[in-house]
Amino acid sequence: MISTPAAEPVLQCRDLHKSYGELQVLRGVSTTVHAGDVVSIIGPSGCGKSTFLRCLNRLESFDQGELQVLGRSIAGTSLNWRELRQLRISVGMVFQQFNLFPHLSVLENLVLAPRHVLQLPLAECEQRARHHLNQVGLGNRADAYPGQLSGGQKQRVAIARSLCMNPAVMLFDEPTSALDPELVGEVLQAMRQLAETGMTMLVVTHEMRFAREVSNHVLFFNNGLIEEQGRPEELFASPRSERLRSFLRRSAETGF
Numbered sequence: 001m002i003s004t005p006a007a008e009p010v011l012q013c014r015d016l017h018k019s020y021g022e023l024q025v026l027r028g029v030s031t032t033v034h035a036g037d038v039v040s041i042i043g044p045s046g047c048g049k050s051t052f053l054r055c056l057n058r059l060e061s062f063d064q065g066e067l068q069v070l071g072r073s074i075a076g077t078s079l080n081w082r083e084l085r086q087l088r089i090s091v092g093m094v095f096q097q098f099n100l101f102p103h104l105s106v107l108e109n110l111v112l113a114p115r116h117v118l119q120l121p122l123a124e125c126e127q128r129a130r131h132h133l134n135q136v137g138l139g140n141r142a143d144a145y146p147g148q149l150s151g152g153q154k155q156r157v158a159i160a161r162s163l164c165m166n167p168a169v170m171l172f173d174e175p176t177s178a179l180d181p182e183l184v185g186e187v188l189q190a191m192r193q194l195a196e197t198g199m200t201m202l203v204v205t206h207e208m209r210f211a212r213e214v215s216n217h218v219l220f221f222n223n224g225l226i227e228e229q230g231r232p233e234e235l236f237a238s239p240r241s242e243r244l245r246s247f248l249r250r251s252a253e254t255g256f
Contacts, residue, residue: 009068010035010169010200011056016065018051025051026062027224033169033202033217038195040211040232041204043221044247049204052221053171056202057091058084070168089117092167096178098154100146100161106133107142110161118165125164132160136190152183156190163194170194172203208251212236220244 011033018026025048033039041049054060055067058074067074070090079087100109110129114120120128133139136156146154155175162170172191176184188207192214195201205211211218212232220228220235222243228235239245 008035009033010037010070011202012066012068013056014066016052016055016062016067018048018055018060018062025224026055029065029224029226031219031226031229033200035168035200036198037200037217038215039202039217039219040215041202041219041221042206042208042211042247043219043227047221048224049221050173053093053173053202053204056169056171057088057093059093085117089165090167091169091171092162092165093171093173094155094158094162094175096174098146098151098158098178100154100157102146104145105142106138106144106146106149106157109146109157110164113161114164128164128166129160132163133157135163135193136160137186150183151179152186155179155187159187159190159194169200169202172201172205174204174206176205176207206251208236208248220247222247 009032014030016026016029017024029052041053043049051060055062056069058079065075069087074087104112107126107129110132111122111125114125114128115122130139130142133142136159138153138156138160141149141153149157175191176187179187184207188210191201191203191210195214203210215232218229218232218235219226227241228239228244235244236248239248
């Protein structure tokens with residue numbers, strides 16, 4: 001497990017609610033994340049994990065509650081497009097799908113956002129891109145095209161692409177769920193190495209070994225609420241709720 005020193009909160013969430021019509025997806029979520037934390041978000045499908053993650057950079061709005069990211073409130077509808085853009089620069093996100101432009105090389109995919117959103121010189125963008133490709137173990141694939149890469153390589157490129165924006169926080173929404181089992185390990189290793197640099201990370205995952213070994217905090221979602229949260233060695237060794245015990249048993253049986 002990676003330990004981190006005490007630090008100021010980068011994310012504070014209190015009593016977050018989100019509904020789609022009559023369907024309540026989040027029913028009062030509260031938690032705090034500090035700089036350098038690696039937070040794994042676990043729980044059964046449909047319990048609100050991904051919706052919660054998407055609220056953190058306002059890809060989803062929320063109906064009620066307080067949410068501060070990097071010291072700024074992002075509640076309500078008061079954020080203009082410039083503020084939203086700055087939030088999404090500061091809070092990077094890696095999705096289940098890779099969303100790479102197939103007609104652009106790996107290097108061109110990585111250069112695109114810092115060049116056009118951050119307005120950085122091309123040479124600096126390329127320097128960032130090559131640095132982060134090396135960081136995820138793909139320094140020799142800069143000139144390849146997405147169609148020439150495996151799924152695991154594409155996801156590592158997507159991680160490098162987010163890092164090129166120099167975010168303060170990284171969100172991962174089940175980043176290995178679209179991969180063949182033999183490719184999962186290389187993506188998790190890249191994420192483990194990123195955690196070791198001190199990056200603040202929130203990871204929705206079904207990979208229990210990653211949650212146990214890399215996280216310093218785990219949130220167990222159930223039915224739109226955080227039913228349990230705490231250090232992984234406590235939650236995995238001594239779960240308090242029967243629902244978490246059942247979830248962990250089922251995860252062990254299915255090999256996650």
